[in-house]
Amino acid sequence: VTEGATTGYGYGVLDDYKSLNTYYANGTYYLYDTTKSMSGVIETRTANYGSSLPGNYSVDSNNAFTSTSQGADVDAHYYAGTVYDYYYNTHGRNSYDNNGATIRSTVHYGSNYNNAFWNGAQMVYGDGDGSTFDPLSGAQDVVAHEITHAVIERTAGLRYQDQSGALNESMADVFGYFVEPEDFLLGEDVYTPNKSGDALRSLSNPDAYGQPSHMNDYYYTSSDNGGVHTNSGIPNKAAYLTIQSIGKTKAEKIYYRALSIYLTPTSNFSAARSALLQATSDLYGTGSTYNSVASAWSQVGVN
Ligand SMILES: CC(C)[C@H](Cc1cn(Cc2ccc(C(=O)O)cc2)nn1)C(=O)N[C@@H](CCCCN)C(=O)O
Ligand SMILES: [Ca+2]
Numbered sequence: 001v002t003e004g005a006t007t008g009y010g011y012g013v014l015d016d017y018k019s020l021n022t023y024y025a026n027g028t029y030y031l032y033d034t035t036k037s038m039s040g041v042i043e044t045r046t047a048n049y050g051s052s053l054p055g056n057y058s059v060d061s062n063n064a065f066t067s068t069s070q071g072a073d074v075d076a077h078y079y080a081g082t083v084y085d086y087y088y089n090t091h092g093r094n095s096y097d098n099n100g101a102t103i104r105s106t107v108h109y110g111s112n113y114n115n116a117f118w119n120g121a122q123m124v125y126g127d128g129d130g131s132t133f134d135p136l137s138g139a140q141d142v143v144a145h146e147i148t149h150a151v152i153e154r155t156a157g158l159r160y161q162d163q164s165g166a167l168n169e170s171m172a173d174v175f176g177y178f179v180e181p182e183d184f185l186l187g188e189d190v191y192t193p194n195k196s197g198d199a200l201r202s203l204s205n206p207d208a209y210g211q212p213s214h215m216n217d218y219y220y221t222s223s224d225n226g227g228v229h230t231n232s233g234i235p236n237k238a239a240y241l242t243i244q245s246i247g248k249t250k251a252e253k254i255y256y257r258a259l260s261i262y263l264t265p266t267s268n269f270s271a272a273r274s275a276l277l278q279a280t281s282d283l284y285g286t287g288s289t290y291n292s293v294a295s296a297w298s299q300v301g302v303n
């Protein structure tokens with residue numbers, strides 16, 4: 001009876017077939033991916049509708065994770081793998097700590113819980129109530145958003161308050177786009193399953209979802225850590241304008257360099273503009289690309 005890495009399969013939240021990197025031991029298959037050679041592992045667990053973390057490993061008796069309730073587990077595991085691959089293949093980063101840290105996710109957290117979050121040590125996904133959200137790991141851009149919070153903690157450490165907090169949120173949304181560049185929406189695959197065409201947030205049109213896209217409309221509030229999920233619309237719009245003018249390939253290199261080298265815990269929007277311009281200068285000089293980045297931030301009222 002051998003134990004070791006195996007390849008299983010399952011159906012995700014949207015009933016889509018996915019091949020899975022699993023692990024076999026003592027008659028049980030685990031959502032435990034040891035194939036990321038440079039990394040520790042990617043492991044997926046279930047809270048079994050409770051709130052104690054990290055919960056038990058997601059397991060299956062025959063390596064076929066095909067039951068409806070396993071969809072959230074399948075997608076959390078698969079998408080964590082794709083996000084690991086994005087950061088390693090595109091930016092040479094080996095997991096969120098750049099040192100092969102285990103990427104741990106727990107699904108089926110709480111009852112009908114309409115949210116997902118990084119708790120400082122792992123990702124946590126609710127199942128949604130089936131009306132506002134489907135199980136939240138079903139969206140690749142959501143998984144990328146949460147893992148990027150972990151990357152931010154290990155790089156710029158943007159303080160989760162006011163402008164640095166809105167930048168934290170924006171970076172998580174922007175890398176959600178870089179990982180899943182099919183649209184400029186966030187969470188569309190799991191938000192309001194009975195309604196198509198909507199999303200949680202939009203990088204191209206923050207205002208469509210109640211977010212400002214210009215400094216003139218900055219939302220001063222004490223809630224949500226100073227409106228971090230609202231004011232992120234301003235840097236999100238700047239990112240959209242940047243991507244539209246210089247393309248994704250250059251933009252993601254500029255954003256990763258700014259995040260990993262120049263941004264600090266107390267960086268505000270103006271400091272972000274400077275960090276991105278410095279990164280642009282490092283990589284592409286001070287020609288048209290540089291002017292495009294400067295213009296994007298001017299258009300959202302940040303100089
Ligand atoms: C990533 C994204 C899918 C997720 C979306 C989200 C979910 N919620 C709660 C929520 C719940 C219900 C509705 C509704 O329309 O009825 C809208 C929002 N607010 N934001 C989100 O943005 N979560 C926060 C969780 C932050 C927790 C505090 N640090 C984050 O990761 O930044
Ligand atoms: Ca999306």
Ligand SMILES: [Zn+2]
Nearest residue numbers: 145149169172
């Ligand atoms: Zn967030």
